[in-house]
Amino acid sequence: MPARLPYAYKYLRAKKKFPHVWCPGCGIGIVMGSIIRAIDSLGWDLDDILMVSGIGCTSRMPVYVDFNTLHTTHGRALAFGTGAKMANPNLKVLAVMGDGDSMAIGGNHIIHASRRNMDITAIIVNNNNYGMTGGQFSPTTPQGAKTSTTPYGMIEPDFDICELTKAAGANYVARGDVYHVIELDGIVKNALSGSGFRVVEALAPCPTNFGRANRQGDAVNMMELLRDNTINIAQAKKLPEEKTEGKIVRGVFVDRDEIGYIERYRKLCDRVSAEVKK
Amino acid sequence: MSEKPIKGQTKEEHCETEVKKRPAVHIFPEWCKGCGICVAFCPKQVLEMGKDQKAHVVYPEKCIECALCARRCPEFAVYVSGDSIKEGKKKNGGEK
Numbered sequence: 001m002p003a004r005l006p007y008a009y010k011y012l013r014a015k016k017k018f019p020h021v022w023c024p025g026c027g028i029g030i031v032m033g034s035i036i037r038a039i040d041s042l043g044w045d046l047d048d049i050l051m052v053s054g055i056g057c058t059s060r061m062p063v064y065v066d067f068n069t070l071h072t073t074h075g076r077a078l079a080f081g082t083g084a085k086m087a088n089p090n091l092k093v094l095a096v097m098g099d100g101d102s103m104a105i106g107g108n109h110i111i112h113a114s115r116r117n118m119d120i121t122a123i124i125v126n127n128n129n130y131g132m133t134g135g136q137f138s139p140t141t142p143q144g145a146k147t148s149t150t151p152y153g154m155i156e157p158d159f160d161i162c163e164l165t166k167a168a169g170a171n172y173v174a175r176g177d178v179y180h181v182i183e184l185d186g187i188v189k190n191a192l193s194g195s196g197f198r199v200v201e202a203l204a205p206c207p208t209n210f211g212r213a214n215r216q217g218d219a220v221n222m223m224e225l226l227r228d229n230t231i232n233i234a235q236a237k238k239l240p241e242e243k244t245e246g247k248i249v250r251g252v253f254v255d256r257d258e259i260g261y262i263e264r265y266r267k268l269c270d271r272v273s274a275e276v277k278k
Numbered sequence: 279m280s281e282k283p284i285k286g287q288t289k290e291e292h293c294e295t296e297v298k299k300r301p302a303v304h305i306f307p308e309w310c311k312g313c314g315i316c317v318a319f320c321p322k323q324v325l326e327m328g329k330d331q332k333a334h335v336v337y338p339e340k341c342i343e344c345a346l347c348a349r350r351c352p353e354f355a356v357y358v359s360g361d362s363i364k365e366g367k368k369k370n371g372g373e374k
Contacts, residue, residue: 012354018309019353025313029352037349179319181349207313220318223350 011036011046013066020064023131025219027178027204028058031125031188034181034202035094036065038189050091052081054106057132057206058098058125067094075106078113081120089262093119094192099126100138103159107139110199114168117196119260123188124161124199127206135209146213161201166254171196173254177203179226180250187252196260203230203248302341302359303348305333309355316347316356 012018022028039049049067053059055074062069068091072080077095085093102110102124113120129147130136137147139159146153166173172191176184184202191198205211205222216222233251236244303324305316312331322340325333325347333356335341345358 019311019355022352024311024353025315026352029354030350033349033351033354178350181346185349219313219315223315223319 011040011066012064017064021060022057023206023208025205025207025222026057026131027127027202027206028061028125030178030181031058031123031184031202031204032061032064034176034184034188035096035123035192037185038192041189042193044092048090048092050081050084050093052077052084052093052095054097054101055132056098056101056130057127058096059101061096075101075104075109077101078106078109078118078120078122082113082116082118085119085262086265089119089266092192093121095120095122097122097124098131098138099124099128099140099161100130103139103161103164110165111168114165114170114197114199116261117169117171117258119195119197119262121191121198122200123191124201125204126161126201127204127210129206129210129213131206131209135206135213145210147210148213161199162253165197165199169197169258170199170254171256171258171260172198172252173201174199174252175201175203175248175250177226177230177248177250178205179223180230180232183232183250190252190255194257195263196256196258203250302343303335303338304357304359305335306355306357307332309353311353311355313352315350315352319350320347 020029046067050070051062051065051067052070052072053062054072054077059071062071070080077097081093081095084091097106126140128141129138135148137150137154141147141154141158143157144153162173162175172194174187174191176187178184187200191200203226205219207219207222211217211222216225229247230250231244231247233249236249310332314327316333317325317327321344322342324335324337324341326336328334343358348356348358
């Protein structure tokens with residue numbers, strides 16, 4: 001009997017739900033592994049963590065992990081997470097969302113969570129389409145890519161999740177991918193261990209829908225595409241522009257230390273209660 | 279490890295080879311869905327796909343315990359014994 005992952009029984013609901021629902025080669029499992037390894041290295045108590053999700057493939061993640069979990073309506077993970085954080089500021093709130101969940105129907109929530117600098121870590125798994133419902137295009141589908149609802153190629157330009165949240169005022173914005181998994185581990189760990197609104201975009205393959213529609217091959221081929229088509233931000237700065245053209249830059253884009261919403265709210269409460277006592 | 283030392287081999291050498299032979303990587307077949315990521319990206323080609331469409335440990339003596347297979351396994355079906363899974367960059371084998 002081979003020994004299973006030593007942390008499997010601690011962090012996963014291993015006896016009930018495995019093997020999980022995601023397709024063979026789906027990157028969401030790798031991102032979930034990164035989150036678990038990050039939490040393991042931070043040594044947090046499982047009862048202090050709240051994992052919130054909306055609807056979609058990625059949003060199945062809370063089913064498998066043994067934290068406090070909340071599976072909410074489509075796109076509203078951050079809205080519910082904000083409520084939970086305000087009610088109990090001691091919780092470490094972690095919102096896992098897909099690209100459709102966070103950018104399309106929950107687009108407004110992510111902008112305003114960034115603006116407020118709400119103390120939540122948002123992990124956005126970007127697989128370029130709506131995987132669960134059959135591979136429709138999402139706001140992050142690259143221009144020209146084929147999906148089941150754009151059979152002749154996507155004509156709309158796509159959202160850059162990192163640029164959007166950076167401009168809206170998030171404290172920490174970083175992009176990783178599931179091929180460079182050690183880098184992703186580090187990014188997720190940094191994202192979890194700070195204040196303010198912290199965003200991680202994790203690029204992941206969807207071999208069943210996006211890969212099949214665009215003839216990108218199986219999971220291994222899609223992982224190779226991630227390896228070849230992404231470049232680290234430190235390397236990208238050194239190279240001339242011709243060599244980095246068309247490549248997705250990964251790495252940490254913003255690491256600010258602004259005061260988060262909870263801290264500001266606490267200060268407000270202190271100030272007002274002091275005024276009332278006078 | 280009950281094998282006797284081969285002739286001409288000192289006890290230390292024997293112990294060393296025995297340690298190397300010990301499989302560090304384990305596959306949990308009930309959870310494996312056969313995506314082939316661990317097999318394709320193992321820097322030392324320790325793993326191979328079997329006829330049952332699941333990954334198998336074929337050359338355990340080659341394993342350098344970089345644990346990239348365990349990190350990249352989406353199914354949590356690979357386990358690498360040893361501490362390298364938490365250490366990170368110390369032994370990363372093939373990540374470019």
